[in-house]
């Protein structure tokens with residue numbers, strides 16, 4: 385596969401400690417389907433130990449490996465998004481660009497906690513979680529750069545891509561809408577007798593005010609679905625602050641009203657994110673019903689790259705809430721001797737190299753040609769039935 389970053393492969397010439405690291409890219413190995421390829425379970429072994437003993441984080445060495453791996457997905461997502469933002473500013477991207485800056489920790493924890501066979505409905509700020517779940521970096525660059533060989537075949541320029549056959553759902557923009565889609569898939573699993581799977585849906589604070597959120601959470605609670613609802617409370621829904629969005633003290637209190645378990649997590653702290661999401665996923669998988677996880681942090685970019693976010697109060701930026709989770713994780717690695725400066729630099733170089741290679745490749749790919757192709761407004765047919773032969 386093209387960028388087999390979602391595998392647990394120990395890289396030859398890696399850091400010599402037998403830990404996971406982002407493997408080098410290999411353009412010669414263009415994948416038929418760069419999403420999950422049966423390797424997720426081995427990647428998840430450390431996380432599964434978390435799931436068994438979530439409050440103890442498994443063996444210390446397993447947790448260190450998980451943490452280092454999580455950091456590398458976060459770094460790759462950050463570097464990739466910065467590149468796309470820069471291409472956007474130079475007029476090379478059609479459509480909007482939305483960054484997950486400051487939200488990588490909760491996103492990566494969600495992607496890593498899921499296993500093959502699970503369902504993930506990411507949102508616009510979930511690049512780190514997508515990579516950790518198994519999405520290829522090329523799916524990201526080919527889509528943003530409008531290539532016909534991308535999963536959206538050049539029909540959609542940003543975040544609506546997915547690979548539903550691999551459990552990665554294409555996003556519906558309407559806030560809260562994806563929860564009912566995940567519910568439907570989990571119910572389908574139940575009717576098919578498939579057991580042990582979990583579905584995770586990402587939401588923002590703004591989505592918790594919608595009818596879709598209420599109806600789907602209520603349904604999941606009544607049906608005791610193995611649903612993880614990860615709400616990232618980044619203090620704003622576009623420019624609307626929390627105090628104009630909801631009147632409860634803490635969003636996690638909403639869990640009580642639905643009769644489900646709620647978990648709060650410091651969204652700036654990778655340890656907390658891995659621990660709490662690991663526990664929530666384990667609870668859902670073991671039949672304890674839906675889990676509401678509320679991660680608190682601050683959106684460190686505009687709503688999209690078209691937005692200068694002038695309305696974000698400087699007060700938040702001074703709080704622990706306003707910390708950059710990537711910087712916090714980096715400090716944690718250094719302080720605990722889980723990585724040294726040379727290792728961090730090597731990871732950064734690796735990520736930069738992968739992103740440059742993916743962008744260069746994607747820029748060379750053809751755009752869709754409506755005169756030649758079966759052009760339908762909706763991309764659902766190939767998503768449901770698999771990619772057409774010419775883009776496999």
Ligand SMILES: Cc1ncc(C[n+]2csc(CCOP(=O)(O)OP(=O)(O)O)c2C)c(N)n1
Nearest residue numbers: 509557558559588589590591618620621622
């Ligand atoms: C039902 C619905 N209403 C309005 C919008 C327009 N809209 C798109 S993103 C957004 C803000 C989302 O805020 P939040 O849920 O907090 O997520 P964040 O962008 O902060 O990650 C809005 C209002 C929408 N997509 N769907």
Ligand SMILES: [Mg+2]
Nearest residue numbers: 588589620621
């Ligand atoms: Mg928000």
